Amino acid sequence: AGYAIGNVDSSLILLAPKLGPHAGAIRAHLAKLLGIATDCVGLKAKTPEGIGTDGAAIANVVVLLERLVEGPKRSVGKAVVKK
Numbered sequence: 001a002g003y004a005i006g007n008v009d010s011s012l013i014l015l016a017p018k019l020g021p022h023a024g025a026i027r028a029h030l031a032k033l034l035g036i037a038t039d040c041v042g043l044k045a046k047t048p049e050g051i052g053t054d055g056a057a058i059a060n061v062v063v064l065l066e067r068l069v070e071g072p073k074r075s076v077g078k079a080v081v082k083k
Helices: 020-034
Strands: 003-013 042-048 057-066
Touching: 003 020, 020 042
Parallel strands: 003 042
Antiparallel strands: 003 057
16 A cells, blocks of 8 residues: 555563574564565564563564655645744
8 A cells, every 4th residue: 555564673572482593583484474675674582571571472563664656745834933
């Protein structure tokens, strides 16, 4: 609908399993699913130490969308400042 995924940045917070050894494969799989380059997928894995959510798995993901077709621009009123 006029947009493409530019990149994805994700943070996974969980106690187990340890994702470090699998991070490259996870990034490659996500990139393939989303149709973007592997270097456009960021993945950080953390443990919940100090958060108090040892039994939970938390995922935070941010996606940058890029407009494919330049559409009409919305104009914003101009402010005039007089000295």
